[in-house]
Amino acid sequence: MTMTVAQADxxxxxxxxxxxxxxxGTGGLSSFDTLRDALVASGTSLTTVALRRYAPGEASLFGLLTELGIKVLPNTAGCFTAREAVLTAELGREALETDWVKLEVIADETTLLPDTAELFEATEQLVQRGFKVFAYTNDDPVAALRLQDLGAVAVMPLGAPIGTGLGILNPHNIELIVSRATVPVVLDAGIGTASEATLAMELGCDAVLLATAVTRAHDPERMARAFRLAVEAGYLARRGGRIPRRALARASSPMAGRADL
Amino acid sequence: MTMTVAQADxxxxxxxxxxxxxxxGTGGLSSFDTLRDALVASGTSLTTVALRRYAPGEASLFGLLTELGIKVLPNTAGCFTAREAVLTAELGREALETDWVKLEVIADETTLLPDTAELFEATEQLVQRGFKVFAYTNDDPVAALRLQDLGAVAVMPLGAPIGTGLGILNPHNIELIVSRATVPVVLDAGIGTASEATLAMELGCDAVLLATAVTRAHDPERMARAFRLAVEAGYLARRGGRIPRRALARASSPMAGRADL
Amino acid sequence: MTMTVAQADxxxxxxxxxxxxxxxGTGGLSSFDTLRDALVASGTSLTTVALRRYAPGEASLFGLLTELGIKVLPNTAGCFTAREAVLTAELGREALETDWVKLEVIADETTLLPDTAELFEATEQLVQRGFKVFAYTNDDPVAALRLQDLGAVAVMPLGAPIGTGLGILNPHNIELIVSRATVPVVLDAGIGTASEATLAMELGCDAVLLATAVTRAHDPERMARAFRLAVEAGYLARRGGRIPRRALARASSPMAGRADL
Amino acid sequence: MTMTVAQADxxxxxxxxxxxxxxxGTGGLSSFDTLRDALVASGTSLTTVALRRYAPGEASLFGLLTELGIKVLPNTAGCFTAREAVLTAELGREALETDWVKLEVIADETTLLPDTAELFEATEQLVQRGFKVFAYTNDDPVAALRLQDLGAVAVMPLGAPIGTGLGILNPHNIELIVSRATVPVVLDAGIGTASEATLAMELGCDAVLLATAVTRAHDPERMARAFRLAVEAGYLARRGGRIPRRALARASSPMAGRADL
Structure with missing residues (x-):
């Protein structure tokens, strides 16, 4: 297999x-060894870490990420207001010495859906404070553009609510976001299996973020490898230029020239 | 990228x-060099060749396949009756020295859909004559089982009509076929892009066959590589054990233990 | 509400x-009164009765149908071979004095899917014996045309396997059948709720047949009424000429002329 | 046909x-007579009128609505900011003597998607000024609840962008909104054909609002009648209690008791 990551931009x-x-994402795996295997198999270059769940004992996690050359993207998971998110981001910047932050502000614990009003406010404040905001949002194209206009360096629409594994519920919205965004679009949340990650890339997303789909899979390492290939397949397919959908059949070679019997 | 084909069974x-x-499939590409590049990029081990379109000038095609170590699967594309298909298969066996044949018997040129009644008859005759039949069929689980019972070594249900790129129109039927077949199930026809090949494997298919999706793509080589990864991703995901779909959200780590602010 | 059945052809x-x-269909309801209420609410003119389940005690069923002016369509449910189906049809013709028969020949008890090979044979024999065959079949366009060519007076493709309530799994096939059939096409089996019956008619079906969706509903009478309206809605919508699907939005009135503020 | 509107709550x-x-909706029909016929056929009790397109010549429209006993719901179509929407609503209240208003604040002319930030602000102001706000919004469950909390008397999520006819792109979100809202939920925008209106009601919506699907249909009167029946069918089906979806088939009556042949 000669295909390498470097062949894709x-x-x-x-x-x-x-x-x-x-x-x-790194949450949800009980065993440190399983996490290491999954991270290696995924080939990832960037990993989110929940700041509000960061504990001294997790020092080993950062050691592992450093060892593997994986960059850290702290997130504000568990925050319900802009104020909480900004405070959390500040604590994270101090602890982890990065101004990157994945901004999550959720509306409630039942749906874990983003609260866009709080997101807008938090993005504005974080950008003013010098953060580079990766904004986790719903799939509303208007909200995605607003976040970009407020200075987010990446917009991260969900495919479906966190942890549901329902895939991409509204591909039309994702396409609208991709067609209008100038910053990278990352499909974040809802992915359950490899084909959905491939689809996300085919729709034009620049990357896919997932956690549960790997960490809660029966075999996290194998699933991580599946997603690695799936994302690359979708990236190549988007650029390979798929055939148009047709209502009627079309032979792969003309019938005309076929041999008589 | 350390993943290799050998890692998958x-x-x-x-x-x-x-x-x-x-x-x-090999039909539809005008340039011999493009075909070579696409075949190499696909990593394929088996390639169909239309017997009724086989011409002396195509000797180079077989040279290429031999050079690349790719096995040939002659097909009976363009046949409308069991009689035509059996004759075509016999000619192919003589010319290509293989008893493998992909059996195609189509009902009409508009839909190119398989004619199951002729398929059953052709399968029966070909098996009696010592052929190893790879049976291209519709997605009817009853027809697939019948073909297996008649001695087919693989059943190859369509995802959608040939050349439409509509993907897998009825995943439920494909799942039924997979759950009941004991011979390999190959998703054949209808695939338009990588995510659909991944899905086919996630549904439990043993392989994917495609032609147009590569040969008519904007960039056949890149698309061939996309499909190579897509098929492997789906194979791994099936075995990795995806998370169940849930109606409601679920955080990747518990909310309980989060830090106070 | 002035809409009446007579307004639709x-x-x-x-x-x-x-x-x-x-x-x-009439199977599945324990209470005779519930069946009567459901039949009246459905507004149906034609009702299937399973010949192999017909028992002397069911005399009252035929009395009810006569009273309500509902025509009887005997079916061969429970038959696995052409021979069984033909025998069953003959017994039915004698008992019920009608040469109409809904032909069902299923392949196995797990999927209850039609066995097309047996169907073709049974249709041929029944037509020769003077029956008017309503052929229950899978959604394969080739099989549907074959049944028509063999003399069926109506073809009845399934939406999904009997009793699953999965709706219309492959609308593309149903559209292909409709576009090519010259006899009436009846969507039969798989329907679970009203919108699916509406969709069947929008796809161009001439009628919808269902049983379980009413008889096993929480409130069969209400559901029967729902389906009555649903079928008529779909029939009208097909003829009303729906708007085309568009990728981008379009205001219902021009923005240009709007008042200044 | 004995079914009447009064039978449904x-x-x-x-x-x-x-x-x-x-x-x-009333926009998009050039002929006054066609509009009258469509309104009658729809059986509607409530009709939106675009305030910013209201012109003296339209006096006849209001005459017609009065004559037909149809209530008027002025809308703020064409407004891009909360300020514009509030001004428009005030002008409408004065002209039409109703405090009902369908609030539309859109983000741009390409997508016509709602701008939720402006919507929240406009809702707050309009409620303070004594308006009864019917809030047209996207399908974000968080936004729908927020609008309800701000005092909207109805929330009106879109199925798809205005005028696209794409149907309900994300049924999961509509179900989430229905399960959490205490005010009526009206599916608004995106509907193209009858089955989608039926589905909206089956998902639990309290009503369906549409314009283009009727006014731009080939035969607006017939399509209006189709939607009337479709909405009622969906309402009944929701309350009739559909059968559960099953992966495997289930006969409508037991096979056990069938007659021997």
């Missing part, structure tokens, strides 16, 4: 080159 | 081991 | 005019 | 009883 966010277009 | 059909689970 | 099958385009 | 909004659950 790297993802550039905030001027930084990321060889892999698969971004991984 | 090979496909075994008729006792023969095929390292790749992507089967390629 | 009647369905003509075998030269007989049926005012309603909803055909009902 | 009326829709109650803001304490007002509306016999029909189909709300019609």
């Amino acid at each position: 790297s993802l550039i966010v905030d001027g930084v080159e990321l060889p892999s277009r698969l971004i991984m | 090979s496909l075994i059909v008729d006792g023969v081991e095929l390292p790749s689970r992507l089967i390629m | 009647s369905l003509i099958v075998d030269g007989v005019e049926l005012p309603s385009r909803l055909i009902m | 009326s829709l109650i909004v803001d304490g007002v009883e509306l016999p029909s659950r189909l709300i019609m």
Whole structure:
């Protein structure tokens, strides 16, 4: 298998080159060894870490990420207001020495859906404070553009609510977002299996972020490898220029020239 | 990228081991060099060749396949009756020295849909004559089982009519076929882009066969590579054990333990 | 509500005019009164009765149908071979004095899917014996045309396997059948709820047949009424000429002339 | 056909009883007579009128609505900001003597998608000024709840962008909104044909609003009648309690008792 990650163009966010277009979450795996295996198999270059769940004992996690050359993207998971998110981001910047932050502000614990009003406010404040905001949002094209206009370096629409594994519920919205965004678009949340990650890339997303689909899979390492290939397949297919859909059949070669019997 | 084809179990059909689970058609490409590049990029181990379109000038095609170590699967494309298909298969066996045949018997030129009544008859005759039949069929689970019972070494249900690029129109039927077949199931026809090949494998198919989706793509080589990865991603995802679909959200780590602000 | 059934053109099958385009099955309801209420609410003109389940005690069923002016369509449910089906049809003709028969020949008890090979044979024999065959089949356009060519007076493709309530799994096939059939096409089996019956008619079907969706509903009478309206809505919508699907929005009135503020 | 609108419970909004659950827009029809016929055929009790397109010549429209006993719901179509929408609503209240207003604040002319930030602000102001706000919004469950909390008397999520006829792109979101809202939920925008209106009601919506699907149909009167029946069918089906979806088939009556042959 001669295909390598380097053959696909790297993802550039905030001027930084990321060889892999698969971004991984780290939550949900009980075993440190399983996490390491899954991260390696995924080929990821960037991994989110929940700041509000960051504990001294997790120092080893950062050691692992450093060892594997994986960049850290702290997130504000568990925040319900702009105020909480900004505070969390500030604590994270101090602890982890990065101004990158994945901004999550959710509306409630039942749906874990983003609260766009709070998102807009938090994005505005974080940008003013010098953060590079990766904004996790719903699939509303208007909200995605607003976040970009407010200075987000990447917009991250959901495919479906977090942890549902329902895939991309509204591909039309994702296409609208991709067609209008100038910053990278990362499909974030809802992915359950490899074909959905491939589809996300075919729709034109620049990367895919997932956690549960790997960490809660029966075999996280194998699933991580599946997603690595799936994302690359979708990236290539988008650029390979798929055939148009047709209502009627078409033979792969003309019938006319066929041999008589 | 350390992932290699060898890491995935090979496909075994008729006792023969095929390292790749992507089967390629060769029709539709005007340039011989483009075909070579696409075949190499696809990583395929098995390629269909239309017997009724086989011409002396195509000797170079067989040279190429031999050079690349790709096995030939002659097909009976363009046949409308069992009689035509059996004659075509016999001519192919003589010319190509293989008893493998992809059996295609279509009902009409508008839909190119398989004619199952003729298929059954042709399968019966070909098996009696010592052929190893790879039966291209519709997605009817009853027809697929019948073909297996008649001695087909692989059943090849369509996802959608040939050349339409409509993907897998009825995943439920494909799942039924997979759950009941004991011979390999190959998703054949209708595939337009990578995510659909991944889905086919996630549904439990053993391999994917496609032609137009590569040969008529804007960039056949890149698309061939996309499909190679897509098929492998789907194979791994099926075995990785995807998370169940849930109606409601679920956080990747518990909310309970989060830090106070 | 001034809309009446008479406003929609009647369905003509075998030269007989049926005012309603909803055909009902009678199996599955324990209470006779509930069945009566459901039949009345459905507005049906034609009802299937399983010959192999017909028992002397069911005399009252035929009394009810006569009283309500509902025509009887005997079916061969429970038959696995052409031979069984033909025998069953003959017994039915004698008992019920009608040469109409809904031909069902299923392949196995797990999927209840039609066995097309047996169907073709049974249709041929029944037509020769003077029956008017309403052929229950899968959604394969080739099989549907074959049944028509063999003399069926109506072809009845499934939406999904019997009793699953999965709706119309492959609308593309149903559209292909409709576009090529010259006899009435009846969507039969798989329907679970009203919108699916509406969709069947929008796809161009001439009628919808269902049983379980009413008889096993929480409130069979209400559901029967829902399906009555649903079928008529779909029939009208097909003829009303729906707007084309568009990728981008379009205001219902021009923006240009709007008032200044 | 004995089914009448009165058999279905009326829709109650803001304490007002509306016999029909189909709300019609009036834009897009060139002929006054065609509009009259479509309104009658729809059976609607409530019709939106674009305030910013209201012109003296349209006096006849209001005459018609009065004559038909159809209530007027002025809308703020064509407004891009909360300020514009509030001004428009005030002008409408004065002209039409109703405090009902369908609030539309769109983000741009390409997508016509709602701008939720402006919507929230406009809703707050309009409620303070004594308006009864019917809020047209995207399908974000968080935005829908926010609008309800701000005092909207009805929330009106879109199925798809205005005028696209793409149907309900994300049924999961509509179900989430229905499960959490306490005010009526009206599916607004995107509907192209009858089955989609039926589906909206089956998902639990309290009503459906559409314009283009009727006014731009080939035969607006027939399509209006189709939607009338479709909405009622969906309402009944929701309450009739559909059968569960099953992966495997289930006969409508037991096979066990069938007659021997």
